[in-house]
Amino acid sequence: MGYCAAWDSAIACPCYLAIKRAERVLIQISDPEPIVAESYACGLTTVDQPGVADVAGKIDLLRLTPTGKTFMEITIGNNTVAQQIAAALTEGFDRHYRLFRECSAQAKMRFEVGDWLEVQHAVQNRIQFYDKRVEETVELLHREFSAGTIDDSVWQEAKLLYIGLLIDHKQPELAETFFNSVFCKILHRTYFRNDFIFVRPAISTEFIDSDPAVFHSYYPNEIGFKGAIRRILLDFEWQRPFDDIERDIRNIYKAVKLHFGKWPKAEYNFHIQVLHSAFYRNKGAYIIGKAINGSSELPFALPVLHTATGRLCVDTLLLDVWRISMLFSLSRAYFMVDMEVPSAYVQFLLSIMPGKPRSELYTMLGLGKQGKTMFFRDLIHHLRHSHDQFAIAPGIRGMVMLVFTLPSYPYVFKLIKDVFGATKEVDHATVRRKYQLVKQVDRVGRMADTLEFSNVALPKARFSKTLLDDLYRFAPSLVEDDGDDLIIRHLYIERRMEPLNIYLDQAEQSGLNDQIEKVVLEYGNAIRELAIANIFPGDMLWKNFGVTRYGRVVFYDYDEIEYMTDCNFRKIPPAPYPEMEMSGEAWYSVARNDIFPEEFATFLLTSPRIREAFMKYHADLLDVRFWQETQAAIRQGVVKDFFPYPRTQRFCNVFGPGCENCGDLCKNSV
Ligand SMILES: Nc1ncnc2c1ncn2[C@@H]1O[C@H](COP(=O)(O)OP(=O)(O)OP(=O)(O)O)[C@@H](O)[C@H]1O
Numbered sequence: 001m002g003y004c005a006a007w008d009s010a011i012a013c014p015c016y017l018a019i020k021r022a023e024r025v026l027i028q029i030s031d032p033e034p035i036v037a038e039s040y041a042c043g044l045t046t047v048d049q050p051g052v053a054d055v056a057g058k059i060d061l062l063r064l065t066p067t068g069k070t071f072m073e074i075t076i077g078n079n080t081v082a083q084q085i086a087a088a089l090t091e092g093f094d095r096h097y098r099l100f101r102e103c104s105a106q107a108k109m110r111f112e113v114g115d116w117l118e119v120q121h122a123v124q125n126r127i128q129f130y131d132k133r134v135e136e137t138v139e140l141l142h143r144e145f146s147a148g149t150i151d152d153s154v155w156q157e158a159k160l161l162y163i164g165l166l167i168d169h170k171q172p173e174l175a176e177t178f179f180n181s182v183f184c185k186i187l188h189r190t191y192f193r194n195d196f197i198f199v200r201p202a203i204s205t206e207f208i209d210s211d212p213a214v215f216h217s218y219y220p221n222e223i224g225f226k227g228a229i230r231r232i233l234l235d236f237e238w239q240r241p242f243d244d245i246e247r248d249i250r251n252i253y254k255a256v257k258l259h260f261g262k263w264p265k266a267e268y269n270f271h272i273q274v275l276h277s278a279f280y281r282n283k284g285a286y287i288i289g290k291a292i293n294g295s296s297e298l299p300f301a302l303p304v305l306h307t308a309t310g311r312l313c314v315d316t317l318l319l320d321v322w323r324i325s326m327l328f329s330l331s332r333a334y335f336m337v338d339m340e341v342p343s344a345y346v347q348f349l350l351s352i353m354p355g356k357p358r359s360e361l362y363t364m365l366g367l368g369k370q371g372k373t374m375f376f377r378d379l380i381h382h383l384r385h386s387h388d389q390f391a392i393a394p395g396i397r398g399m400v401m402l403v404f405t406l407p408s409y410p411y412v413f414k415l416i417k418d419v420f421g422a423t424k425e426v427d428h429a430t431v432r433r434k435y436q437l438v439k440q441v442d443r444v445g446r447m448a449d450t451l452e453f454s455n456v457a458l459p460k461a462r463f464s465k466t467l468l469d470d471l472y473r474f475a476p477s478l479v480e481d482d483g484d485d486l487i488i489r490h491l492y493i494e495r496r497m498e499p500l501n502i503y504l505d506q507a508e509q510s511g512l513n514d515q516i517e518k519v520v521l522e523y524g525n526a527i528r529e530l531a532i533a534n535i536f537p538g539d540m541l542w543k544n545f546g547v548t549r550y551g552r553v554v555f556y557d558y559d560e561i562e563y564m565t566d567c568n569f570r571k572i573p574p575a576p577y578p579e580m581e582m583s584g585e586a587w588y589s590v591a592r593n594d595i596f597p598e599e600f601a602t603f604l605l606t607s608p609r610i611r612e613a614f615m616k617y618h619a620d621l622l623d624v625r626f627w628q629e630t631q632a633a634i635r636q637g638v639v640k641d642f643f644p645y646p647r648t649q650r651f652c653n654v655f656g657p658g659c660e661n662c663g664d665l666c667k668n669s670v
């Protein structure tokens with residue numbers, strides 16, 4: 001016998017400890033309002049009136065205590081099916097997280113060894129772990145318990161017992177999402193309510209202990225600033241020596257001074273907090289932390305790279321929040337971080353980047369399903385507190401995708417149309433495969449990440465009439481009317497940007513030549529960087545790129561992308577006689593993957609101003625040699641560095657002899 005005194009506390013309800021151990025549990029209702037019971041962490045959602053509660057028929061007694069507080073008594077009974085389901089689900093999740101963590105923890109070793117191709121493989125493999133574990137668990141539940149025929153009450157009880165098993169769990173929020181993923185594969189969406197799944201989180205993620213601790217503190221007032229930095233760098237115990245750690249420490253010191261204009265006064269509480277695991281991506285390890293001095297907090301990121309001779313060096317110090325946020329941009333590959341308690345990492349990151357949605361931070365830590373869960377909770381919350389309408393996204397409509405947006409929410413929603421425009425040769429499965437491919441490759445800051453959803457219910461009243469008509473007309477197989485909701489069977493969601501064609505039109509109309517030059521430079525860089533990362537965009541029209549709020553150009557139309565190494569870049573052969581060139585007919589045969597870079601100019605560079613800017617910076621993109629040489633480098637296994645910060649900020653450029661002296665490191669960078 002036990003009872004829950006923490007009715008609406010943020011702390012996990014201890015009654016589940018009791019549920020785990022006892023057959024009969026007494027739950028204290030401290031607030032007579034039924035609505036409070038509904039938001040109760042245990043997920044006991046069906047409370048009709050104060051004093052009368054029913055959790056899947058298992059609450060068999062309600063009585064008043066001598067103190068006048070209401071108690072309800074739950075008989076858990078001997079329903080071993082619910083217990084076994086809960087246990088199977090936790091085992092499935094624990095196995096998932098163990099493998100996920102192992103793979104993430106090995107990033108340190110991959111960085112030390114410098115096996116960059118293996119770094120890419122690991123990112124691709126890790127993305128698939130989650131779905132595999134969910135499938136295994138679904139299969140097990142079907143096999144062992146004929147999952148499709150299980151009583152509603154057993155599922156509800158399984159949820160309660162599952163919460164009990166999560167009391168001391170280190171990743172309870174992820175485990176809840178895992179429960180949802182499995183459940184939603186077995187039951188119809190009418191069950192997707194808080195009494196069956198975790199529509200809202202049940203267990204608090206605050207103050208979960210971690211071993212080793214999530215971050216370490218260093219005290220410059222005791223060991224000096226340089227001493228603290230030295231210790232921070234060495235505490236990562238990388239199995240590779242620093243090229244010149246004293247130079248790196250001096251550079252960091254100078255960079256702080258440069259940032260503030262003078263050395264800031266150290267306050268009594270001055271200390272530096274550093275996350276225990278570095279953040280590994282591509283060829284870099286990022287040390288993330290913050291300095292606390294008086295009432296100010298200064299976040300920082302220190303990228304550590306290999307030099308040309310394979311030693312370690314600190315490449316720069318990032319101190320601006322927006323620059324650090326760009327490391328965590330969804331248009332880059334996910335980080336590998338060894339986290340026992342991911343929520344604590346997210347909490348720390350939020351404290352240094354308060355503007356980043358929690359969902360995006362989870363996604364960037366490789367926890368995409370959690371990112372999706374939180375994104376959707378945020379969206380539903382936003383819908384409850386807004387009243388604008390979903391409408392077709394501004395710009396040129398897609399031939400493959402139907403794209404809509406909610407003006408007050410900074411994302412777009414994309415459906416694959418039932419029938420594509422006549423010039424499109426792809427089919428549905430190919431489009432989905434291409435979107436999946438983008439998740440797995442290094443997006444090098446140039447391709448938007450997409451969240452993929454199935455069976456999304458959105459309030460129909462929020463759709464504009466034109467949009468509803470378009471949905472029924474162009475994607476009837478993906479939409480279903482369900483009372484007040486519109487169910488969208490398959491949907492991609494990504495960050496909204498300003499389409500580059502709109503951006504350029506406006507800049508041209510306003511005569512903003514500088515802006516045109518800057519964005520065309522960015523556009524060419526995006527194509528160049530994608531190519532180096534083995535991606536050929538296929539459709540390079542302006543309308544398929546967006547401009548972010550930081551002015552970066554990012555690609556978002558994936559149905560025609562190809563690996564560079566699958567393309568055949570060709571020069572147009574000379575016409576056998578000159579009249580043929582004028583005839584408009586091709587005098588050479590063209591295979592499916594043949595690409596003629598000199599043709600790009602015809603459809604891209606119709607405006608003189610844009611042409612001028614493009615030719616100034618990117619004329620080589622119209623030459624087959626750029627493409628063939630890039631292909632050759634990829635085939636030789638060259639993996640280039642993509643710096644998620646400007647080269648001008650690298651220490652070698654700010655304090656050192658400049659990038660030219662870095663040798664291979666710079667030759668191989670983008
Ligand atoms: N992330 C985004 N932010 C803002 N607008 C977007 C975004 N993604 C798509 N759009 C808008 O929706 C339109 C169609 O999107 P998209 O290019 O992905 O579809 P598509 O069918 O593949 O296009 P196409 O016909 O060029 O192949 C774009 O031209 C743009 O106006």
Ligand SMILES: [Mg+2]
Pocket residue numbers: 398399543544557
């Ligand atoms: Mg497009």
